[in-house]
Amino acid sequence: MKRLRVAVQKSGRLNEDSLRLLKDAGISIDNGKEQLKAASGNFPLEVLYLRNGDIPQYLRDGVVDVAIIGENVLVEKGKDIIIAEKLAFSKCRVSLAVPKSARYNGIEDFQGKKIATSYPNTVTEFLTKNGISADLHIINGSVEIAPNIGLADAICDIVSSGSTLFKNNLKEVEVMLQSEAVLAVSPLISSERKEILSKLQFRIQSVLRARKSKYILMNVPNSKIDDVVKLLPGMRSPTVLPLAEEGWSSLHTVISEERFWEVIDELKENGAEGILVASIEKMVL
Numbered sequence: 001m002k003r004l005r006v007a008v009q010k011s012g013r014l015n016e017d018s019l020r021l022l023k024d025a026g027i028s029i030d031n032g033k034e035q036l037k038a039a040s041g042n043f044p045l046e047v048l049y050l051r052n053g054d055i056p057q058y059l060r061d062g063v064v065d066v067a068i069i070g071e072n073v074l075v076e077k078g079k080d081i082i083i084a085e086k087l088a089f090s091k092c093r094v095s096l097a098v099p100k101s102a103r104y105n106g107i108e109d110f111q112g113k114k115i116a117t118s119y120p121n122t123v124t125e126f127l128t129k130n131g132i133s134a135d136l137h138i139i140n141g142s143v144e145i146a147p148n149i150g151l152a153d154a155i156c157d158i159v160s161s162g163s164t165l166f167k168n169n170l171k172e173v174e175v176m177l178q179s180e181a182v183l184a185v186s187p188l189i190s191s192e193r194k195e196i197l198s199k200l201q202f203r204i205q206s207v208l209r210a211r212k213s214k215y216i217l218m219n220v221p222n223s224k225i226d227d228v229v230k231l232l233p234g235m236r237s238p239t240v241l242p243l244a245e246e247g248w249s250s251l252h253t254v255i256s257e258e259r260f261w262e263v264i265d266e267l268k269e270n271g272a273e274g275i276l277v278a279s280i281e282k283m284v285l
């Protein structure tokens with residue numbers, strides 16, 4: 001039987017979360033250390049451990065069918081590759097930064113400047129669109145150090161918490177793109193493997209949906225149920241069950257974590273008590 005060939009970063013920021021996603025989707029991978037290829041024992045899939053930067057070419061060549069990769073890498077090297085799912089981890093942005101002490105007036109300040117980066121295509125496209133031409137110095141890592149050692153006037157690199165910029169006395173001045181991990185698909189995937197991919201996507205979607213949601217239960221005085229229900233749109237509508245104590249009900253619903261924090265004060269003001277919040281493992285609509 002054919003297996004879906006899935007590229008996962010061999011080591012680095014995406015490796016652990018990528019493997020966790022597959023595991024949460026019920027796919028077990030026999031993960032012998034130092035193996036570059038591992039098959040799943042319970043799903044028609046094999047994982048190939050590759051360098052992130054090499055993955056767009058493997059997708060293009062059809063050597064792998066799908067990959068878990070940073071969107072930023074596709075923008076840089078794989079504009080022709082289709083994104084099947086956004087995976088909501090490894091969120092970051094690709095930005096331009098200049099020394100903290102520099103006065104910054106706008107993009108035109110980059111005209112004729114030397115910019116150190118590992119993302120030459122992304123930065124060139126951004127600057128060209130803005131009518132700017134700059135001199136790029138392409139390096140593969142430790143980009144943020146370049147201005148301090150006199151190698152460049154500015155940098156273009158990944159920013160997440162901003163602490164690397166801060167430590168190197170730089171400030172972010174332009175955000176060129178937002179990125180997160182994505183499931184990318186080879187343009188050459190066969191129809192047989194596409195069927196396996198749609199099964200994988202179905203599982204991934206139920207995991208991602210569940211990760212965003214919480215199952216909440218609370219006790220509510222019967223007189224307040226209508227008000228509380230208005231605050232809590234459930235999957236269809238909340239479940240209301242009578243408590244043994246007269247005049248009270250237990251109300252259950254599914255809600256996004258974000259919405260839960262938005263409404264918590266109003267729930268309490270409406271007499272809700274004993275509020276329990278539980279994680280959901282899978283959520284199928």
Ligand SMILES: Nc1ncnc2c1ncn2[C@@H]1O[C@H](COP(=O)(O)OP(=O)(O)OP(=O)(O)O)[C@@H](O)[C@H]1O
Pocket residue numbers: 009010011012013014050051052053054069070071072073090091092158159160161179180181
């Ligand atoms: N600080 C960060 N916070 C969040 N996501 C990040 C951060 N740095 C990188 N990423 C994301 O994780 C991806 C992998 O980054 P990582 O540094 O592990 O690999 P790499 O060195 O770029 O690639 P390779 O696997 O080719 O060595 C990046 O392409 C980006 O999408």
Ligand SMILES: O=P(O)(O)OC[C@H]1O[C@H](OP(=O)(O)OP(=O)(O)O)[C@H](O)[C@@H]1O
Pocket residue numbers: 013141142143144157158159160161162163164165
């Ligand atoms: O805004 P921050 O939270 O500080 O994150 C940004 C840093 O993270 C990445 O580097 P990484 O740690 O992956 O090291 P690398 O250069 O070896 O890939 C990126 O290249 C930045 O340097």
Ligand SMILES: [Mg+2]
Pocket residue numbers: none
């Ligand atoms: Mg990195």
